[in-house]
Amino acid sequence: MRHVLGIGEIGLERAEAILALVPRMAEVRSRSVPKVAALRGRTVAMLFLEDSTRTRLSFDAAARALSADTMTFTASTSSMKKGESLRDTVETISALGPNALVVRHRTSGVPWQVAAWTEAAVVNAGDGAHEHPTQALLDAHTIREALATESLSGVRVGIVGDIRHSRVARSNVRLLRMLGASVVLVAPSPLQPPGVEGWGVDASSSLDDVIGGLDVLYLLRVQAERITGGAAPDAGEYARRFGLDHARVRRLRPGAIVMHPGPVNPGVESSVDLSRLPQSVVGRQVANGVPVRMAVLLDALAGAGAGMEEE
Amino acid sequence: MTIALRGGTVVTADGEVRADVLVDGGVVSAIGPSLRGDAELDATGCHVLPGFVDLHTHLREPGREEAETIATGSRAGALGGYTALVAMPNTDPAQDSVTTVEFVRSQGRAAGLVDVLPSGCITAGRRGERLAPLADLAAAGVTLFTDDGNGVQDASLMRRALLVARDLGVVLAQHCEVSSLTAGAVMDECACSGELGLPGWPAVAEELMVQRDIDLVRDTGGRIHFLHLSTARSVALVRAAKAEGLAVTAEVAPHHLLLDHGALRSFDPVFKVNPPLRSPADAAALREGVRDGTIDAVATDHAPHPAWNKEVPLDEASPGMLGLHAALGVVGAALSPSPMDVARMMSSAPARIAGLSPRHGSLPAVGGAANLCVADLSARWTGGDRPTGSRSANDPWVGVPLVGAVRHTVFGGRATVVDGEVQQ
Incomplete structure (x- = not known):
């Protein structure tokens, strides 16, 4: 035990x-x-x-x-x-x-x-x-499956959203780094955690700056009360700066995958239907x-x- | 009945003297060699110091007697070498009326182990909306006013309070916390809170109010005492204010001298306290501040809570920890102070701030009040090995190496603690 x-x-x-x-x-x-x-x-x-x-x-x-x-x-x-x-x-x-x-x-x-x-x-x-260790374990398994590789060394993962309040982000950062991946955390500064500079990851406040270099785009669920609580711009502005849309989908690398721990807030984290997006592995995460x-x-x-x- | 304290080193205004001390009635009647009394207490290896004065004790009575009563808190104080406690006003009802203040004082007298000095609220019900009847409370003997647990958020109200307090010759003691920056906070905002995913209480929330109140003291000619300062920047602000000659005093709690925010990695709510445990660098700056006199006093912020308010998730847990029983040992471990430093930071400075001199805080002298602490300042012990005296068990010092132990306490000419045991 x-x-x-x-x-x-x-x-x-x-x-x-x-x-x-x-x-x-x-x-x-x-x-x-x-x-x-x-x-x-x-x-x-x-x-x-x-x-x-x-x-x-x-x-x-x-x-x-x-x-x-x-x-x-x-x-x-x-x-x-x-x-x-x-x-x-x-x-x-x-x-x-x-x-x-x-x-x-x-x-x-x-x-x-x-x-x-x-x-x-x-x-x-x-x-x-x-x-949220079991979420991180199932995410790591899903990434290996989808990218058809055992080794995550050299794999670039971008986690986007309210990193500060996210247990999914923390467990994923810990496990992905352990498995050899490199991670960039994308959020407006008030939603980055204090001390993120010591996490062994990159931090960015611009999704557009990093999206083209990602093998994995991991969208976090946005908790509306935190966004409206003054820590970040309003939901519409959040969607425009940090949400996935068709223009950003076109900038994804060939072979890149999109993940989300669910449940999705339609129109906030993504204005693209993640259940139909070819790059999306959300269904496999659930499975x-x-x-x-x-x-x-x-x-x-x-x-x-x-x-x-x-x- | 006379008591002779035999074989110790007496910390007097003329320095340390190897001598016996004879207590007769409420006063010290002789200091010298080979004194005999009706009762004799062995002080070999100990220093005879003025009884300690705590500027910051939560006695919980009235209203929270399941956590502590004035009797049990007095017991904890006596075990810690204290002869006077300033009772914080966040009781239920709050100490914002003469009736409640008189009740606290009379319960203190009934317990009979220390002088219990009730503080008064700055604002009615500590709600920060309108002033409490400061003049009535001052007339009833209150010398220190605070909304402790809450900072006075409204600058206009604080400014008026400083002016009224100046008229009355009393001191306002501020709990420095800009509450809009600390909603839901569980611990220091730092890399550690980021790692643990716990809501943080940023240092700037304290420092903004320290700065504001220094500016208000300059503006009003009033006088302020800062409660439980916790950050390096707060120490620097107070140092500058004192250099400017402003009427500013400050205290630090023992836990902020020796513990740091890393303790929260255990997720043990016993380490949740307000203001929170800060960084090792903050603790070092606080130690420097108390050594160089920027911080006048060590004050325990003794805050008992029953198990059912601590054995809960961190966000639901009540903030605060026990302090009275171990304060000397923590000060010894954190600062390695001289006996004179101990007398200054734990007795004479707090007595002066609370208006208790010369009955408390005066170095032992013939004719002086017999409020004394006999302590072995080099005794090493482990927290948890000695009784706390408190009704509650939220003791952060269990397992921590401490230096300095109280052997006897004499209050008003009576031995309240003998060989580490309370004499009821």
């Missing part, structure tokens, strides 16, 4: 081991009975204290495909609404005996706090603006969510040796 907290704690070796499991997980998913016994008898509890349907369903499907039992606590069903402390909630859920706790919270650091209060393996499903999370749960709970026989 081991936690899956942040990309830094996971490290390169373990990240590669998880990614190496993904094709086997995808193969399981393609079987006529898409389910193996690897985690039979284990329980995975979902502690989702921030709204998230996609990530929660993806973890739930991954746990079931490995034959784990699941239970779900959300902000609206848990007694945290009644003012219970986070520690009390975690200790109560832990008393039910789950082997893993998949934690999503709007505040940075909560999975680390939870890990101190439970015997279960804690899997970070996104904390505040801090980390890779379950096998990558299967690999993560297997790594956290069973190690690579677990049985892949049908249940």
Whole structure:
């Protein structure tokens, strides 16, 4: 049993081991009975204290495909609404005996706090603006697949949007750099994080300056309340400066791909329909969510040796 | 009943003297060799200092007695060598009426371990809208006014408050924070907050208000005390204001001298405090400021919170940490101060600022008030190894090496702490 907290704690070796499991997980998913016994008898509890349907369903499907039992606590069903402390909630859920706790919270650091209060393996499903390691793992897998290369060395990734408030950006920067890619973060200065100069990446406030040099254009979801909160220009101006449009699509390198963690705000991050754009791999990101999370749960709970026989 | 403090080194106006101290009633009756008393306390290896004075204690009573009471906070203070505490006004109700101030003072008397000096609010309810009845409160004995926890945002209101305070001969103590720059902030805005994805509290939010209030003091001829300064630039601003001759004083909290924003990498809300822990360079500038006297006093900002307000996500956690029990040990570890420096920054300067001299803050002298702290200034201990005295457990010093420990405290001629244990 081991936690899956942040990309830094996971490290390169373990990240590669998880990614190496993904094709086997995808193969399981393609079987006529898409389910193996690897985690039979284990329980995975979902502690989702921030709204998230996609990530929660993806973890739930991954746990079931490995034959784990699941239970779900959300902000609206848990007694945290009644003012219970986070520690009390975690200790109560832990008393039910789950082997893993998949934690999503709007505040940075909560999975680390939870890990101190439970015997279960804690899997970070996104904390505040801090980390979203399973998203970064599925993105790395998607990039390798789409660019048909194992090595990301020399690959140039541009991440565009509200970097400052983005856990997807932070986890991706950490993992992509670990895997050898070079990264440029594109945002107006108020949406760049403090200390970005120490991240080992480039920073730019102009998408047009960098778009022609990218192998991967990664558009972040814009959270409207942050854009209108005075940290950046209005949504229309944002779309004109940082959104993908047909003119910018034409400036993409041959073979370049476009990514987005979803859900897309139509007309803000892109005025081009990302579900129809040939360069878009958004659908593959979604499809890779379950096998990558299967690999993560297997790594956290069973190690690579677990049985892949049908249940 | 007389008490003899035997075998220590007394820090007097004439320097350090190896002597016994005899306390009779509320006063020091003799300093000299081989003094005997009805009770005798061993001071071997210790310095006899004036009892410490904390300019900045949150006692939480009335209203938040689950965190601390005036009795438990007084106990923490006595264990830390304190004989006087200035009680911050962010109680419920706030200390903006004579009734509440009298209640706090009387609870302090009932606890009987330290002098509890209630501060008063600058504005009614600390809401920053209109002035509290400063003259009524001053007539009731309040000498220090603050909206601590909130800075007074409105420059016009602050300007009027400075003029009224000048008329009354009292001091305003500002919590420097331009709130429009700190909404939702959890920690220092820095590379570390960027890395952790936590909302930041930029240094400039403090420095803008320090600068504004220095300008208002120059403009009004008033007097100000800056609470818990946390940045290098704030120290520089105060240094320049003092060089100009303005009536400005300042304090620093022990945690800002020894901890830095890297502590938040643990995501442990015990390290969430307002103003936040800053950079190592800020801490170094604060240490320099307190050494050279730019910062007059070390003040704890002792801020107890129950577990259920700390074992929560960082954005929901209440800001603040315990301080009284360990302040001397932190000052020792951070500054390696001389005994005279300890007396200055923890007793005489804060007593002067709060208007408590000469009853508090005076170096031991025959005929002087018997408010004394007997401390082994070279004792090494690890935070968490000694009782805090507090009702709450948000102690940031657990596991931290500290230097300097209180052995006995004498308040009003009575031993309140003997061998590190409170005498109820």
